[in-house]
Amino acid sequence: MFGFDLASLFVRIPVVLIAITVHEFAHAYAAYRMGDSTAADRGRLSLNPLHHLDPIGTLMLVFFRFGWAKPVPINPFNFKEYKKGVVLVSLAGPASNIMMALVGAILARLIFPLGIPILVDFIFNFIYINIVLAVFNLLPVPPLDGSRLITVLIPPKYEHISIALERYGFFMLIGLIVIFPGIFFSIVQPITLFLLNLFI
Numbered sequence: 001m002f003g004f005d006l007a008s009l010f011v012r013i014p015v016v017l018i019a020i021t022v023h024e025f026a027h028a029y030a031a032y033r034m035g036d037s038t039a040a041d042r043g044r045l046s047l048n049p050l051h052h053l054d055p056i057g058t059l060m061l062v063f064f065r066f067g068w069a070k071p072v073p074i075n076p077f078n079f080k081e082y083k084k085g086v087v088l089v090s091l092a093g094p095a096s097n098i099m100m101a102l103v104g105a106i107l108a109r110l111i112f113p114l115g116i117p118i119l120v121d122f123i124f125n126f127i128y129i130n131i132v133l134a135v136f137n138l139l140p141v142p143p144l145d146g147s148r149l150i151t152v153l154i155p156p157k158y159e160h161i162s163i164a165l166e167r168y169g170f171f172m173l174i175g176l177i178v179i180f181p182g183i184f185f186s187i188v189q190p191i192t193l194f195l196l197n198l199f200i
Contacts, residue, residue: 008121009063015125016058017049019133020069022100023093024052027072027145030092034085036078044072068136071143083152090148097134101127105199124200131195135188 025047028039043051057068079085104127111119140146 008125011118011121012125012129015122015129017053018126019097019100019130020058021047021049021052022096023133023137024069024072026092026096027074027089030089031072031074031079031085034078034088035080036075036085038075038078039072042073068144086148086152090145093145094134094137097130097137101130101134101195101199104130108200127199128192128196131192131199132188135191135195139187 024044028045031038032040032045039045046052052069052072054068054070057070060068074089076082076086076089079089104123108123108127111123137145140150
């Protein structure tokens with residue numbers, strides 16, 4: 001997962017821009033459809049990558065193939081149905097990445113036999129990074145998408161756990177990645193590789 005050369009770097013940059021932009025747009029669009037215009041009002045209902053990029057998260061994706069974008073602002077109390085809205089909006093981003101990976105898998109059947117290295121590299125990275133982004137964001141740790149699911153699915157008697165995760169989740173996530181990368185990759189990598197083998 002780590003390591004790169006210059007040619008691969010130039011391939012990953014457009015892949016990351018596409019993956020992040022569609023992911024965040026999907027969140028904003030789902031929220032808008034559910035009745036919340038907060039993201040739209042702040043310019044996040046957009047396919048312009050500049051509206052969604054988080055500098056650190058983007059660099060992580062480019063160099064290490066996992067990372068994040070700026071969270072889409074939502075007000076779940078505007079949703080027509082609160083729980084349904086939270087679930088659908090949370091899943092919209094990862095679902096968009098899986099759909100893009102599926103499109104990439106279809107293109108791979110056409111492009112891989114041609115044996116053109118830069119196209120093969122682009123499609124492989126397109127599939128891989130979209131899968132990683134989907135899996136990574138479903139981890140139940142704030143500010144990732146999976147944490148929003150926890151807030152509506154966790155029984156009320158365990159609500160204190162959800163509150164603690166919301167407060168300290170980001171630091172836990174960074175600690176897991178930086179201090180205990182083996183644990184982090186033991187969670188993310190097997191799922192990623194399993195899906196990658198299904199797609200390619």
